[in-house]
Amino acid sequence: MDIRKRIGKERLYFDGATGTLLQNMGLAPGEFPETWNLTHPESVRELHRLYFEAGSDIVATNTFGLNALKFDNVEELAALAVGHVRAAAAPFEAQGRVCYAAFDIGPLGRMPQPFGDLPFEEAVDLFARSVRAAVKAGADAILIETMNDLYEAKAAVLAAKENSDLPVFLTAVFDQTGRLMTGATPETLVAVAEGLGIDAVGVNCSLGPREMLEHVIPRLLACAHVPLIVNPNAGLPREEDGKTVYDVGAEEFSGLMRQVAQLGVPCLGGCCGTTPEYIRRTIEKTRDLPVLSEYPEKRAVVTSYAGALEIGKKPVLIGERINPTGKIRLKQALRDGEISYLLEEAVRQQDAGVQILDVNVGIPEIDETQVLKEAVSRIQGVSDLPLQIDTADPSAMEAAMRIYNGKPLVNSVNGKQESMDAVFPLVKKYGGCVIALTLDEKGIPQTAEGRAGIADRIVREAESCGIDRSQIIVDPLAMTVSADQQSANITLESIRLMKERGLLTSLGVSNVSFGLPRRELLNAVFFAMALDRGLDCAIMNPFSEDMMNVWYAANALRGLDGNCLEYMAYAAKTKQTQTARQVSDQTLFDAIVSGMKEAAGAKARDLLLEKEPLAVINEDIVPALDRVGSGFEKKTVFLPQLLMSAEAANAAFDEVKKKIPAGGREKGRIILATVKGDIHDIGKNIVKVLLQNYGYDVLDLGKDVPPETVVDAARRYGVRLIGLSALMTTTVPAMRETIRLLKERRVDAKVVVGGAVLTQEYADAIGADCYARDAMETVRYAEAFFGADAESHFFMDNRAD
Amino acid sequence: MTPVIGLFTAEAEKIAIPDREIWRYLGYRGNVPDGAVLEQIEAVRREFLGAVQYKACFAKTKTRRNDAGGIFFPFGTVRSKALERSLAGCEEAYVFCATAGIGADRLISRYAVAEPARSVIADAVATAAVEAFCDSLCASFGGSGYLRPRFSPGYGDLSLEYQSEVLRYLDAARKINVQLTQSMMMVPSKSVTAIAGIGREQCAVPSGCRTCTQKDCAYRRR
Structure with a gap:
């Protein structure tokens, strides 16, 4: 019988831990549990059999980490894994029980962009391959579980919906603050999952049932319009005689699960540390409870x-x-x-x-x-x-x-x-x-x-x-x-x-x-x-x-502001x-040197009433920037001050731009990019703000930028100076590749490089035109490159809003 | 044998972030920032406390020198003279991964849009914070023996490549959501993996900056 017709209307039980039991059966540290589908079929079947015997209706396949990032033989292992659940279920089905094999999908182990380096569509493709394998293997449902990140969860659910008609369940990992590790709340998870057409949603791992009751379950119940799944750990892990033990025993666990059921959660199971005994007792204590299926109003x-x-x-x-x-x-x-x-x-x-x-x-x-x-x-x-x-x-x-x-x-x-x-x-x-x-x-x-x-x-x-x-x-x-x-x-x-x-x-x-x-x-x-x-x-x-x-x-008048x-x-x-607008008795020069953003803006406004915009730039802003810049080079001014001054100067420039009619002149355009594979762009951002201060038009391509993107942008906008940054030795090859491609495609541009691990020798070796040790050196190089005549003509933005 | 993975966390307010370390990461080389910068640091620190999520996972492991010149760990054999010196005389070690969470990265990125000074300060605060959290984690390791200074992949000749083995061994992606990019960068970026030997007696072994060959680094402790 289609599980969709039953879920939420009657009580259904998931299984408990897989990893914990396989380890007890001899799974070695560092060994992938999924390979056991091939190497230890009897053990895997026995594991599933124990859960069916305990009374689980839905048993998850041993495929938590099965994806194409880790395995070449996804399809083979998927088929075996589903087969093991089916084989374990057979004797129970012969007795008239209905048993389901949920194809288990865990996280990929690589974080999606922009904070990680895995492109979203690649994540979808990886999940899609697992889903198609699950369909082919004859799974009854897709169980996406232990999701720490909303974005990865979305990729997995999309892949499941696009590649199968199977019911899709999603459970995520909340911590005691009621958030996923990347910040999503229970309300967010539910809204997103329901939007994607999920069949059931819930929580697993990390917390025990007590913490879930306190921090997560009431919030899920208050917002979900699909059945909930709750698969807690057996409390928190600790070491005892060199073994991991969990602090909530089967008796206590099942008592707490009864409370979970009473609140209105129809699907119950377990995660790390739980065993068939936990499930058996949970079933004993909850079987008689009615299933509530009232949902809150949709919002x-x-x-x-x-x-x-x-x-x-x-x-x-x-x-x-x-x-x-x-x-x-x-x-x-x-x-x-x-x-x-x-x-x-x-x-x-x-x-x-x-x-x-x-x-x-x-x-x-x-x-x-x-x-x-x-x-x-x-x-x-x-x-x-x-x-x-x-x-x-x-x-x-x-x-x-x-x-x-x-x-x-x-x-x-x-x-x-x-x-x-x-x-x-x-x-x-x-x-x-x-x-x-x-x-x-x-x-x-x-x-x-x-x-x-x-x-x-x-x-x-x-x-x-x-x-x-x-x-x-x-x-x-x-x-x-x-x-x-x-x-x-x-x-x-x-x-x-x-x-x-x-x-x-x-x-x-x-x-x-x-x-x-x-x-x-x-x-x-x-x-x-x-x-x-x-x-x-x-x-x-x-x-x-x-x-x-x-x-x-x-809001105050309408009673909407407590x-x-x-x-x-x-x-x-x-x-x-x-x-703040009224009090500022500093000069513009002082305000910039001391990094006072608002004072600099206010002073620039005042000055512009009596002076020509160009005079304000050349007589006030530029000398202040030079003072700070040379202080930085002499190591009497430090990076935060340099940047605060840069921000203050920007505030002053913003005022100047309001005064200058269209037709101002740009000193030159520079591309900045943190190279492919590198997700740390703080250095590049520093260089950017200083170059902008000195009147350059910076095209910031961001971080993790493929070589082709740099080449395309340079050609499209006719840019002749390119700054590349890389933080680690592991990403310098991408810098080398970017430079190589620029040369191969005959882009007529100079390349200046910087970053924590770079040195002059390194820069020479990868074919860069210049190595800049810090942001000011990049500025100096740009000044020399674009020529001295630019110095007196600061960047005028002719695109006033 | 299956590793016993311990978990450790701390509330944001419980981890004291030393000013001097923040200043050092900002490149002050022993100088004290002026009042305006100190004000910015305090403002950033307040926001950081709302963004950070400290989490760590760790395991106590056996370790020994192989005859072949490597150092044995349950997750693999490590080749590093510098780590060997750090672990001299140790039969056990703690292996751990600690993180300040993705909220720290997000804060740094948001500041980067229009407040580069704060972005740089947030980066320094977060770096100092995760190190302070590591101190707190190491202090929590009780038991017999003396804990050696922690030693991370990337220090001295200990290759960054070992990060992936350490993270896999600790199941860090699942336990605390620390993952590696293909170019071996940890996400969240304010994360630390390290090995700290447990010695039977106290002894001074070189640690931190002193083991590093980049002598002219702006952040070097003096």
Whole structure:
């Protein structure tokens, strides 16, 4: 009988530890347990038999570490492993028991990018090979277990769904802080797993049942809409006479598992340290308990790799700054492949207080799919906020949803059949909440009722695709009030109608003021009115003080800010900034030398009222930078000071850029990259900020950069100076390869190299043009390379926003 | 015999991160940072405490010199003159892996976007922190004998390659989520693998910077 028909409706028991028992049977340290499927078939069968005998319904195959990174013969071992469970089950099935073989899939042992070096799609492929082997071998289900990382779990579940029709179960490892080792909470895991269409979700390993009861299980129960699996360790391990023993015995374990069952967990089993005896006693103590199958109400939850955010509780701010519409500077950054500018916008918006970041990179000149993927991935490397994937291109949307680490908000679908046909299958497959625009083939209705009608149709269509209505967030479209003075009223009335239907709402607030003066005023008041009607999300500019004022004040007034604490903190912070603006009696030179960022910005603003921008650069900023730079070279100034001065100088440059009209001059463009295989880029980042200070336009390709990417970028943008960094001896070969490829492809560029293990000899040996011992040496080399005449013309950004 | 893998953890606040070590990693070579930098260090330290997740796994193993010139461990034979000196007279050793967790890497990356000074400071704080955590782990190893200074792959002539054997032996990927990239870098990056001999008597063996051949390193302890 299909396990899907039973799971969650009746109590099912998993098995206990595999590794622990195999070790007792003689598995040697360092030996892969999976090879025992081939070398010790009787032992493996006996292990499975013991669990069936104890009463387990579902026994996992001995394939935890079976993947193509470690084994050439994945298919062979998979077939044997499933066969062993089947053989062990046969006598019990003969007695009328129903026994299941769950194909066990554990972590790959290599961390996915960006913090590790395993590309996401490679992880999916590795899991896919195991899944296909499992299907071929005749497994009844896929059990993905002991997941420490949400991203790897997502890769595994995707692989399972794409390569089989089998039920897919996922259990992950939480610690006592209630997080996976890479940060995901129980709420996040559940939202992501359910979004991907998991059949059951849960927790295993690391903790004993007591700790799971305390830190994890209640949280899982409060958010899961699929059956839960709980497979704890037998408590914590310790050494006794040279052996590992666990501190929770079978009797205590089973008593605790009874509590787990009483809370409403239908699937019970064990992990490290548990034996058939643990399972037998657990079954004895829980068999008589009724299975509860009530689930909480479904909610709109989006997540990053770490935390989950429920939409609909308190109005959510979605930062709109990473969207090229009307932003010249961002458009230029996208054309130039300057993802680092997007990262700055991401971090700044997060610091300003948004809860979700919109990511839209749609400009005609670029490959949107590629750029959106890269932007999403790199923003997730620096921000733990959920992202809103914002694109009109379904293939870009799919690519980004696929590699997104979490459950995204998707912007958008609309009432056109074509749009729904393109977007809903993606939401169904990858999971996500989706913004639904109330427009269709006939355009945007002029009435609130018309817009509500479209929302109803969108919701019906979503439901027919298997997407719950809770996942739809309706955007009833803010239209410009200058064109039609009823438009704001219609939008506000639409919000009310959506609320009546129990639907969540979102608005791109600033559209309302288009074409009118003092837009921020209109935006802020409209925002306040919309919040009053119950608006759930606003796509907005968090650098607008008016908008932020409204949000904090409205939350306090609407009872959404306990004890008004957030309002008071905000009030204190904004007051502080105003004071800081007033007090600064240093000169700009001093402010930069002492690394005072805000003072430098303020002083530059003052100076620019009386001096020409070029004079400010040449008479104030540059001399300060030179002072600090030469101090660093003489070892009287140290790295943190050098960088603080660089940040202060940047703040001053930002002010100068506001004054200089288009047509400024760049000193030269330089590519920086940390080479393939190297994931440590701190040195490269230091070099970057100093080069920028000295007026260079830096194209930062990031870390773990393949040689081809460096070559392509150098050719595409005609760059003549390239800086490469490598931290370890093991990655210097990749540096050598990059230089070799640049020469082979006849890229006319000089290469300067740096990094902890490099020396002049090493640099010579790999064919570099220059070895730079530290960041200042790179600057000096660039100065010499681009010529002395550049010195007096500092970088003017002609792309003012 | 199957290794007994012990687990060790500590709350962020319980590990004192020595200022002088942070300064050393920042390249101060015995100098004291000025007030503005000290303020930044404190701000970063506060955020770091919210990001760090200390975890370690360890095993007590037998060790002995082979006739063939290698050092025997249950996970394989190690060839290193420097480690041999460190373990002289030891029949047992602790092998361990300790980490500050991926949160430290994330903090460093986030700062790198717009606050490079803080990024560099966070890197130094995290490095000093994981070393301090190792001290705390080593102090927790009770029992008879004297613990020798820890010795890590990459020190002296002890090849980085041994990292993979140590991590596999300790089941570190599963136990504490420390993994290796193909270029032998540990993820999370603020992680340490090390071997510390257990001697029957106290003796001074060269350790840390003194075993390193890179004499002009900016971080060298003096």
